[in-house]
Amino acid sequence: xxxxxxxxxxxxxxxxxxxxxxxxxxxxxxxxxxxxxxxxxxxxxxxxxxxxxxxxxxxxxxxxxxxxxxxxxxxxxxxxxxxxxxxxxxxxxxxxxxxxxxxxxxxxxxxxxxxxxxxxxxxxxxxxxxxxxxxxxxxxxxxxxxxxxxxxxxxxxxxxxxxxxxxxxxxxxxxxxxxxxxxxxxxxxxxxxxxxxxxxxxxxxxxxxxxxxxxxxxxxxxxxxxxxxxxxxxxxxxxxxxxxxxxxxxxxxxxxxxxxxxxxxxxxxxxxxxxxxxxxxxxxxxxxxxxxxxxxxxxxxxxxxxxxxxxxxxxxxxxxxxxxxxxxxxxxxxxxxxxxxxxxxxxxxxxxxxxxxxxxxxxxxxxxxxxxxxxxxxxxxxxxxxxxxxxxxxxxxxxxxxxxxxxxxxxxxxxxxxxxxxxxxxxxxxxxxxxxxxxxxxxxxxxxxxxxxxxxxxxxxxxxxxxx
Amino acid sequence: xxxxxxxxxxxxxxxxxxxxxxxxxxxxxxxxxxxxxxxxxxxxxxxxxxxxxxxxxxxxxxxxxxxxxxxxxxxxxxxxxxxxxxxxxxxxxxxxxxxxxxxxxxxxxxxxxxxxxxxxxxxxxxxxxxxxxxxxxxxxxxxxxxxxxxxxxxxxxxxxxxxxxxxxxxxxxxxxxxxxxxxxxxxxxxxxxxxxxxxxxxxxxxxxxxxxxxxxxxxxxxxxxxxxxxxxxxxxxxxxxxxxxxxxxxxxxxxxxxxxxxxxxxxxxxxxx
Ligand SMILES: Cc1cc2nc3c(=O)[nH]c(=O)nc-3n(C[C@H](O)[C@H](O)[C@H](O)COP(=O)(O)OP(=O)(O)OC[C@H]3O[C@@H](n4cnc5c(N)ncnc54)[C@H](O)[C@@H]3O)c2cc1C
Ligand SMILES: NC(=O)c1ccc[n+]([C@@H]2O[C@H](COP(=O)([O-])OP(=O)(O)OC[C@H]3O[C@@H](n4cnc5c(N)ncnc54)[C@H](OP(=O)(O)O)[C@@H]3O)[C@@H](O)[C@H]2O)c1
Numbered sequence: 201x202x203x204x205x206x207x208x209x210x211x212x213x214x215x216x217x218x219x220x221x222x223x224x225x226x227x228x229x230x231x232x233x234x235x236x237x238x239x240x241x242x243x244x245x246x247x248x249x250x251x252x253x254x255x256x257x258x259x260x261x262x263x264x265x266x267x268x269x270x271x272x273x274x275x276x277x278x279x280x281x282x283x284x285x286x287x288x289x290x291x292x293x294x295x296x297x298x299x300x301x302x303x304x305x306x307x308x309x310x311x312x313x314x315x316x317x318x319x320x321x322x323x324x325x326x327x328x329x330x331x332x333x334x335x336x337x338x339x340x341x342x343x344x345x346x347x348x349x350x351x352x353x354x355x356x357x358x359x360x361x362x363x364x365x366x367x368x369x370x371x372x373x374x375x376x377x378x379x380x381x382x383x384x385x386x387x388x389x390x391x392x393x394x395x396x397x398x399x400x401x402x403x404x405x406x407x408x409x410x411x412x413x414x415x416x417x418x419x420x421x422x423x424x425x426x427x428x429x430x431x432x433x434x435x436x437x438x439x440x441x442x443x444x445x446x447x448x449x450x451x452x453x454x455x456x457x458x459x460x461x462x463x464x465x466x467x468x469x470x471x472x473x474x475x476x477x478x479x480x481x482x483x484x485x486x487x488x489x490x491x492x493x494x495x496x497x498x499x500x501x502x503x504x505x506x507x508x509x510x511x512x513x514x515x516x517x518x519x520x521x522x523x524x525x526x527x528x529x530x531x532x533x534x535x536x537x538x539x540x541x542x543x544x545x546x547x548x549x550x551x552x553x554x555x556x557x558x559x560x561x562x563x564x565x566x567x568x569x570x571x572x573x574x575x576x577x578x579x580x581x582x583x584x585x586x587x588x589x590x591x592x593x594x595x596x597x598x599x600x601x602x603x604x605x606x607x608x609x610x611x612x613x614x615x616x617x618x619x620x621x622x623x624x625x626x627x628x629x630x631x632x633x634x635x636x637x638x639x640x641x642x643x644x645x646x647x648x649x650x651x652x653x654x655x656x657x658x659x660x661x662x663x664x665x666x667x668x
Numbered sequence: 669x670x671x672x673x674x675x676x677x678x679x680x681x682x683x684x685x686x687x688x689x690x691x692x693x694x695x696x697x698x699x700x701x702x703x704x705x706x707x708x709x710x711x712x713x714x715x716x717x718x719x720x721x722x723x724x725x726x727x728x729x730x731x732x733x734x735x736x737x738x739x740x741x742x743x744x745x746x747x748x749x750x751x752x753x754x755x756x757x758x759x760x761x762x763x764x765x766x767x768x769x770x771x772x773x774x775x776x777x778x779x780x781x782x783x784x785x786x787x788x789x790x791x792x793x794x795x796x797x798x799x800x801x802x803x804x805x806x807x808x809x810x811x812x813x814x815x816x817x818x819x820x821x822x823x824x825x826x827x828x829x830x831x832x833x834x835x836x837x838x839x840x841x842x843x844x845x846x847x848x849x850x851x852x853x854x855x856x857x858x859x860x861x862x863x864x865x866x867x868x869x870x871x872x873x874x875x876x877x878x879x880x881x882x883x884x885x886x887x888x889x890x891x892x893x894x895x896x897x898x899x900x901x902x903x904x905x906x907x908x909x910x911x912x913x914x915x916x917x918x919x920x921x922x923x924x925x926x927x928x929x930x931x932x933x934x935x936x937x938x939x940x941x
Contacts, residue, residue, distance in 0.1 A: 295876070
């Protein structure tokens, strides 16, 4: 295991052959492809592009691989107790399984070792420039890209290299979404975003308010129930809290048995309600709000413990926060509570700070690009995004197939330009397509995908690209 | 091109019904000096265990600088008993062991182990693969086996053990005592896996387009030369032939020739990418 920065690195110090638009020297990297980020998505991009015969330079701002799953990274959102949400078969790369000896839902440290082994097994590190940050990506002539980098933290000179294609794999769980509230500045207690929450010791003996019921908020509320002197959990709607096991198996495996049989959504929703009735029953009797949506219409929560601790009275469900006072928090039902620590588990927003928002058709510049298959940009056939999906399952399988598709598209550009052109047309026609059943409107749901719908769409795209 | 479009992304059954974990035997021989060669993973055929490779090939590969590993499929050798094992479970075993090796591996399958490797190649991007005297199933193989060894083969058709005879496995050059010693170690594959040899659909295409070498003996009494040709054609090549040897090339008297040919090929072979 190594996180050093001096692995046999590629040398983009090719001969400066051109000048960029503002006159900086640009080294031409020929047919090489640039990958931004060496998290799970970046690693699978390198592996699959190499497997299809392409040269790759990957830039990673941190000093190791694994992205979000590398707890040493300053932007890593994982906390000590993070375990997978989706069971192993849904989470591992489809061609590199996790060991049989691991549990159904491995711990985040196992995920890191998994990505490190993936990198070593396929000899990916020699293609990665660690400690190097991409600060600008600009379209160049001939559908090529000028990529400007510098040492992370802004040290050292900037360097611009020109690539045949770019894969953006910078992750979407590192830039905190922090809601604004009246009076927040005057609040005398401690506030933090969940991204800074690492360890239950931070909660010990305190009166804690957790805001938000994504998986992060639920995990932290459960830990607060055990560590804090008091725990309130504020949500702006009711949710469906799914257990990690049902009917004797990991819940996602049971659900996929139904998906494989193409059991309709309505029937699956009914089955879900029925299993809930057999276990925890109606949650409103605990003071939890009634969900304002059906099962599967918000990003799934997999947490067997939240309801349990609500049942113990250790988590007090409360409504949305209305405003902050210096020593109290006012809730939308008029109640006031007095937490010492408020944790906003309100999620993250995608950000592409190195790319002009217009390239992505993100006219509002809010990190919501208009893409086909959440990966392909109209008018930019040599640009792909990896991992910009919020699946109801593991993400890595999806990133893997996105990159297989992109690699084959790049091959088609060389060998079958007609097919590549037809693909580009489909990207233009179908950008913005969604791959999930109806979901609740929320900043986190625009890139929600159902893994089965999504992978079927990728499979069709591959067939259309390569079929007879 | 057509093989590529068969690529299957949706694997609902595999996701929702993962193969049960099983303890597996893995033997190894590693070179004294790490020379950056890819690791080899030997996969024995039905009835055989890792021991079949530990006899000669493991040590020989290591002596030529290749880290070499041999595994026993579940229910074989010193791996966990698994009477109900399916072909899919065997392929799972191979992928598990391969992915656990430090670097991208070369898969070497013998006999029905070659069929297991062909299935594993659809789930693991091997650096390259070698199919030794591949038993890819079908009625032809059954016919040949029934003709040559009716009493050993017939019970297998009804779910009993398959018993291979000395004449099928070894040439006359191999001393009797040695042949007896090997035959005494033979076990049996799961009933479901044996039946799969007759009816199972073909393996999905290999991922990562690895180069594949096929080799065998024209005097193999289990795998006719026509099968060697057919399998090799599937992977776009012709088989390497070692006349005068029995089915168990890794145990037969002249075991060194095929393994040297494999290692020579690996040294010259263009990388998978
Ligand atoms: C608490 C938590 C738990 C989660 N659990 C699961 C789960 O169980 N299953 C699941 O599938 N997903 C889970 N996720 C989602 C998670 O985002 C993905 O698992 C995964 O980390 C995405 O991988 P990625 O490579 O796309 O992004 P990341 O892991 O974020 O990697 C992006 C990489 O790009 C680098 N980078 C970013 N910008 C630049 C730049 N400008 N220049 C150079 N390098 C750059 C970063 O340093 C980082 O290494 C979880 C997320 C959180 C917050
Ligand atoms: N493996 C694991 O154990 C694990 C753990 C944690 C997270 N994750 C994954 O990581 C990703 C991010 O999860 P997350 O929980 O950090 O974020 P998230 O899924 O985006 O959830 C954010 C929560 O905050 C609420 N919220 C957002 N803005 C708000 C506002 N202005 N006021 C009040 N409430 C607001 C949201 O409500 P709405 O319902 O209105 O959107 C939602 O309940 C997800 O994909 C998740 O599955 C995995």
